[in-house]
Amino acid sequence: MSSQPPFQPTPEQRDICESDAPTLLVLGGAGTGKTVTAAAAARAHLLLRDGVAEPGTALERVLFLTFSRTAVSQILKRSKGILGDVVHRVDISTFHGLAWQLVRDFGRYNGHGRYPSLRGEAESKLFRADPAVLSYDDLLPEALKILTVPLIGTLTRRRWSLVICDEFQDTDDQQWMLLENLTEAANRLLLLGDPNQMIYDSFLGWKGVGPRRLTAAQARPGAQQIALPLGSHRDPTQLMPTIGEAARVRNFAHPAFAHAIRQGRLRIVPGVDSEPAADDVCQAMEASRRDGAHSFGIFVHGNEPTATLSAALTERGIDHVAVGLSESYGEALKAIIAMLRFASGRSEWDEVLVRLAVFYTSTVRSKQAPQLAFAIGTDRTQGLLERRLADLRTELSAATDLDAAVGIAAKSWTELDLRRGTRSWRRASAEVGRLITAAGGETSGLDAVQREVDGIRASSFTEADAGDKSPVQVMNLHQTKGREADAIIAVFRASDYFGKEQEPFASASRLLYVVLTRARQQVTLLLPTAPHPLVAPLALLVK
Incomplete structure (x- = not known):
């Protein structure tokens, strides 16, 4: 019950x-x-x-x-x-x-x-x-x-x-x-x-x-x-909604701010100038864990800074999902299938390289594809990456069956050491392995598995996170609405651009309201030494 x-x-x-x-x-x-x-x-x-x-x-x-x-x-x-x-x-x-x-x-x-x-x-x-x-x-x-x-x-x-x-x-x-x-x-x-x-x-x-x-x-x-009347079910104390509304109307003298800081519900850490602020984020997560938090939303302004922080957290062993990159899961599925088709003699190596290039592009938040993706897709890599790709080709060619090829594909992305998309690749590897097992592990079932993967891949293009329920989620500030977590960690940088607005920041202050009201328990704000005027009044609260 x-x-x-x-x-x-x-x-x-x-x-x-x-x-x-x-x-x-x-x-x-x-x-x-x-x-x-x-x-x-x-x-x-x-x-x-x-x-x-x-x-x-x-x-x-x-x-x-x-x-x-x-x-x-x-x-x-x-x-x-x-x-x-x-x-x-x-x-x-x-x-x-x-x-x-x-x-x-x-x-x-x-x-x-x-x-x-x-x-x-x-x-x-x-x-x-x-x-x-x-x-x-x-x-x-x-x-x-x-x-x-x-x-x-x-x-x-x-x-x-x-x-x-x-x-x-x-x-x-x-x-x-x-x-x-x-x-x-x-x-x-x-x-x-x-x-x-x-x-x-x-x-x-x-x-x-x-x-x-x-x-x-x-x-x-x-x-x-x-x-609906005011009052948050997310935070029964109503403290976080109160400071969120006060921030929206630029009333930083509201006593709720001082109360939230005293209670440890609002932590403001000034002087965070490193980019990406991965170490400071890890410290904030650990502090929130000690206070009982189990789920985390980590917010950064801008797509590229978000992706850079995500990559840095991956290097530090923080398992997380980068919200807004759900298509990387679908492209990982497609790339792994391409490897299996190559291992079973059903496609050429060029197809594997193209799918790896597409997957790498899907892990990078930018308006244009990275040059490295073009190098991978056209087989023009050099140095260590060229040797690693050659080793992968040799291993797949020598795979004795589909199960062996799945194992090689599962570890391949980590061994290429491109430092992005690791979680998506791991999830995709597990899913393809499950599908192959369900199909009896026979090469004859690979076409059916590919059709199912194509459907999952297309669906990933229309989702924000492809159903990934990781307790740690990293996202752009503008992807935060509708989400909630025990602890929110928002990273603000000196170079953040919030448009041409000035006080009272009628539009941008709504973004502060959204950020501050996502938390069930605690919000940590990481501010640079010279914060943007939008958030500068928050830094003064701890001086």
């Missing part, structure tokens, strides 16, 4: 569950229980529809659209007592995940053939565009085209009688169009949002992200709005 206490709705939550508004906008601060309330509303909706359904008709379903499928899945798992026996009737997907599903299911009616192909960002950086292959950015436009096909659009809208959108305030124009296209007169929209967590408008405003999104929802016929 579960020890989870029964759901005790507040009056506002009860109103949400009982609402039949065609569009319901639910606003609430960080940790106010928007996702849990949505789960309760989904159950109430399904039970109500079941009660009036004609005998023999198909049971209705709910779609939960989100930016991080794993984050929402974990919340719903913790609240599974709320969904109860309807949990299997709630589908959870990212926007791009749903778009890819629509393209797979119906793309042949829109010129994409029976088996459409999807190219990840890494391949797009390495190879020229191929009009026959879809990229990540193609998915939403193609899904919207598919929904205009009359029969397909009607069938899709009938599948889900309630569509829930998490972090609605950050949807762009195409995502909003998808939401509107998924609903008709008998369907409903439940939109969860928080204007104070609107942190993408400063650089994604050109895509429609910003305050007008809430205005558009409120303008829909019959739309209603319900606000």
Whole structure:
């Protein structure tokens, strides 16, 4: 039996569950229980529809659209007592995940053939565009085209009688169009949002992200709005939400800051100038572990600094997942399969090199593919890496069977010593090993394993973390919404750029609010000697 206490709705939550508004906008601060309330509303909706359904008709379903499928899945798992026996009737997907599903299911009616192909960002950086292959950015436009096909659009809208959108305030124009296209007169929209967590408008405003999104929802016929009261379920003491809100309005004199510092709930470490600050992060993690923390969110501003810190933590033996690099898991699967095909005589060595180049590119956060990836893919490496690749080729050629080849592939990335993507490679190796074993370990089963791997790989392109549930997660500050951990460690650097804003930092201060409200127990802020004006007032709190 579960020890989870029964759901005790507040009056506002009860109103949400009982609402039949065609569009319901639910606003609430960080940790106010928007996702849990949505789960309760989904159950109430399904039970109500079941009660009036004609005998023999198909049971209705709910779609939960989100930016991080794993984050929402974990919340719903913790609240599974709320969904109860309807949990299997709630589908959870990212926007791009749903778009890819629509393209797979119906793309042949829109010129994409029976088996459409999807190219990840890494391949797009390495190879020229191929009009026959879809990229990540193609998915939403193609899904919207598919929904205009009359029969397909009607069938899709009938599948889900309630569509829930998490972090609605950050949807762009195409995502909003998808939401509107998924609903008709008998369907409903439940939109969860928080204007104070609107942190993408400063650089994604050109895509429609910003305050007008809430205005558009409120303008829909019959739309209603319900606000959840202040109060975080993530932190029952309400201390972290209080300092988060104080930071958002730039009230650093609020007594909650001093109280949080005295209690050890807020640790501010000035003078952290090393880049990456891996040693300081490790020390902060150890201090939080002594205080009882078991899960950690490590936040850095910028993609490249995040990847650099991740690589440094890997060198120090810190097992973690780098959020936002989920495609590296899929590309690792593809590279390992290429090794097995080479070992079994089914493909050439050039294919292995290309897949290794793609995987390496997927582990690097940059707008262009690294030069080393081009060297690997074209067999132009030199020195130690050239010798290591030659040794790998010899080992795979000599493998006696698939099991032996899997073992060689599993350790190959570590032996190449490229210092990125180790966790993704390890997970992929374990998964391929499992699939090979399930297929009987025979070479004849390799094609079936490859087809399954291709499906997993495509799915990894549309996820933020590909289901990796590591207790230590490293991410860009802008990937933090919807996530939570026992302890948060945020690294700020002197070179951080937060746009052209000045005090009172109306937009960037919302980012501080998000960062400070992710923690269940403790927040550690690592600040440089000369911090950016956005966070400089925090450094003064410890002087």
